[in-house]
Amino acid sequence: MPLIENGRIGEDAWSFAPDGEPVPNDRPVIISFERWQAERASFDGRNAKLGVRLKSGTLAGAIAPDLDRFALVAVEFAKFRDGRGFSTARELRERYGYTGEIRAVGHVIPDQYQFLVRTGFTSVEAPEDTNPESWANALTEITVAFQPSLDETDPLSLLRRKLKVG
Amino acid sequence: MNHIAPGARAGIYHYDEIDRRFVGERVEQFRKQVERRLAGELTEEEFKPIRLMNGLYLQLHAYMLRIAVPYGVMTSVQLRKLASIGRRYDRGYGHFTTRQNLQYNWIKLEDTPAILHELAEVDMHALQTSGNCVRNVTTDQFVGAAADEVVDGRVYAEILRQWTTLHPEFTYLPRKFKIAISGASSDRAAVRVHDVGLLAKRNAAGEAGFTFYVGGGLGRSPFIGKLVREWVAEEDFVAYLEAILRVYNQYGRRDNIYKARIKILVHELGLEKFKAEVEEEFARLRGPKYRLDPEIVAGIRAHFAPPPFEDLPTRSDALERAKAENPAFANWVAVNVAEHRQPGYAIATISLKPAGGIPGDATCDQMDLIADLAERHSFGELRVSHVQNIVLAHVKQDELFALWTELDAAGLGTANAGLIGDIIACPGLDYCALANARSIPLAQALSARFADPIRQRAIGELGIKISGCINACGHHHIAAIGILGVDKKGTEFYQITVGGDPTLTAAIGDILGPAVTETEAVDAVEAIVEVYLANRTDQDERFIDTLKRVGHAPFKERIYAAD
Numbered sequence: 001m002p003l004i005e006n007g008r009i010g011e012d013a014w015s016f017a018p019d020g021e022p023v024p025n026d027r028p029v030i031i032s033f034e035r036w037q038a039e040r041a042s043f044d045g046r047n048a049k050l051g052v053r054l055k056s057g058t059l060a061g062a063i064a065p066d067l068d069r070f071a072l073v074a075v076e077f078a079k080f081r082d083g084r085g086f087s088t089a090r091e092l093r094e095r096y097g098y099t100g101e102i103r104a105v106g107h108v109i110p111d112q113y114q115f116l117v118r119t120g121f122t123s124v125e126a127p128e129d130t131n132p133e134s135w136a137n138a139l140t141e142i143t144v145a146f147q148p149s150l151d152e153t154d155p156l157s158l159l160r161r162k163l164k165v166g
Numbered sequence: 167m168n169h170i171a172p173g174a175r176a177g178i179y180h181y182d183e184i185d186r187r188f189v190g191e192r193v194e195q196f197r198k199q200v201e202r203r204l205a206g207e208l209t210e211e212e213f214k215p216i217r218l219m220n221g222l223y224l225q226l227h228a229y230m231l232r233i234a235v236p237y238g239v240m241t242s243v244q245l246r247k248l249a250s251i252g253r254r255y256d257r258g259y260g261h262f263t264t265r266q267n268l269q270y271n272w273i274k275l276e277d278t279p280a281i282l283h284e285l286a287e288v289d290m291h292a293l294q295t296s297g298n299c300v301r302n303v304t305t306d307q308f309v310g311a312a313a314d315e316v317v318d319g320r321v322y323a324e325i326l327r328q329w330t331t332l333h334p335e336f337t338y339l340p341r342k343f344k345i346a347i348s349g350a351s352s353d354r355a356a357v358r359v360h361d362v363g364l365l366a367k368r369n370a371a372g373e374a375g376f377t378f379y380v381g382g383g384l385g386r387s388p389f390i391g392k393l394v395r396e397w398v399a400e401e402d403f404v405a406y407l408e409a410i411l412r413v414y415n416q417y418g419r420r421d422n423i424y425k426a427r428i429k430i431l432v433h434e435l436g437l438e439k440f441k442a443e444v445e446e447e448f449a450r451l452r453g454p455k456y457r458l459d460p461e462i463v464a465g466i467r468a469h470f471a472p473p474p475f476e477d478l479p480t481r482s483d484a485l486e487r488a489k490a491e492n493p494a495f496a497n498w499v500a501v502n503v504a505e506h507r508q509p510g511y512a513i514a515t516i517s518l519k520p521a522g523g524i525p526g527d528a529t530c531d532q533m534d535l536i537a538d539l540a541e542r543h544s545f546g547e548l549r550v551s552h553v554q555n556i557v558l559a560h561v562k563q564d565e566l567f568a569l570w571t572e573l574d575a576a577g578l579g580t581a582n583a584g585l586i587g588d589i590i591a592c593p594g595l596d597y598c599a600l601a602n603a604r605s606i607p608l609a610q611a612l613s614a615r616f617a618d619p620i621r622q623r624a625i626g627e628l629g630i631k632i633s634g635c636i637n638a639c640g641h642h643h644i645a646a647i648g649i650l651g652v653d654k655k656g657t658e659f660y661q662i663t664v665g666g667d668p669t670l671t672a673a674i675g676d677i678l679g680p681a682v683t684e685t686e687a688v689d690a691v692e693a694i695v696e697v698y699l700a701n702r703t704d705q706d707e708r709f710i711d712t713l714k715r716v717g718h719a720p721f722k723e724r725i726y727a728a729d
Binding site for chain 2: 059080081082083084086087088090091094095109111112114115116118119131134137141142143144145146147148149
């Protein structure tokens, strides 16, 4: 599936290993949070990068103690209307200080892209037939924001000002 | 500096270029979203929340477009634009809502981008008037004028308007989220039946702060908001709300639309656990990033500076003379005019509840007239109240008679603010796809039955609120007399509740007995009123106080005696 990064389709170095299937040792692989819980010892000594995929009901706190083991956290949106993932990403960044890649997976639409970026996501797994233009456009069509983004600390920026993303 | 406020005198938030750019970009964004829907790039399921967050809601017969009136305050120029849109794209009228907004009930989808464009010309939009986001923040319709005001709620409602606009984290919440602020000693904003209800107050040092009630709401499971924190300092105002919303966004139920409001979360988690979760988030969020800087507050407060009042004597001889000469006017003043904190001025409520009329409806001609009157008598500014009336907040007492004369000639002089004829009703089965029964004809029948202004005044403070289904948009739970439409095997019936209270002593009404037909409902309300009048100790004992004292029995007996 196409990977959206910085408003463009990018190369995806990661693959997902479904539960029960072997996990390749020589390249970056994403596993499910459930598998991580059940088989965590089997990943001791692994050199290639590991990522974890959280179901939409799994909140940031569940993975927080193990975040240093993962170069990527994939946050699933079961339905695009289920906005829990926005808080999950924000908690990962703000509360648990996670600096790796946060990827939105599942059902996400371009109209949410700016919100995703502003809550700490770095990439989005988009559906096969997606229109890349809509993703590019989503980053630039609104240029004003009324809340601080993740990287801003200036208290005077709390309310309305021009947006820097995009 | 801009085109929306005559003389820029009114206490309203003035858009600047950044605000205008934002609204313009949103209009263009929605136009493209409609195109992408038509091209099949967005599914109907995906388009629906986008359309809702732009105010467009599909009703029984047509689209409804709900226009945002931030905290109910607008200018005469904006109202004229609403009148002109109603004429051009609707059927010559608009409907003022319990969220202090205005909605058009007969809109065509294809006209929407053009309407949004016209609204943008007067710094208006329809953003976040529907959908699972933070909705228009409401406040006291007498804000900035009331004699009992402690803190100006507009300042903080505007801060929240900005903070909640396209909030990246809280635009796909489990369910809609409604906030109300009251900054006066009387709560005119019904704060305890909101998802978050805020009482703005001052400490001994004169600093502003907030009491937070969370988890109030009506609908099929009514709850009174619970006290979550007695004092949140002004600088923590946004951080504390951010903490509440983050807890709600993560833990609020998403498996059942009827259990998704924050009231259910507070109820299921328990107040103590909910508070602990919020406090934990708040403790972390409390850094400089979310601190509400006094400079920001001062900058926004400057928009709401008092208009240039004249120095006038407290008592107006002209007013007293007019009252003495014209009893109908004197009655209107006694009922619809409230005390202003500025000597020589008064707050006038324009009732949109004429006998036999549709509560909250105004024709476009009436809107134009109200805009003219607001310009001539109230610094070009007006408010929509959550009980669906219009308020001119700064009228010289000397000019009240002239104002009333014109209102009366246009059918807008009804003297029933706060009385039994001041009925709240949802759109009901006449418009709404969710309704079980019609609300409007019953409201019309009731207001016609109690049309006599002298009788209304003799009955005193007594609110009737009507909802056409258990979603309770007509707020029937918190009415002195509440009426709920139900469907019994295809026939419309009405269930009557008594003893609800929308103020700080908030209470949910109790069901009086079996549901009745529409005709019986009007008679039942009249019977309730008669029992009240027969039982009250004196004219000052309000209906709800008599009810508390004598209980349900005499009312039940009278209504259901024949059964």
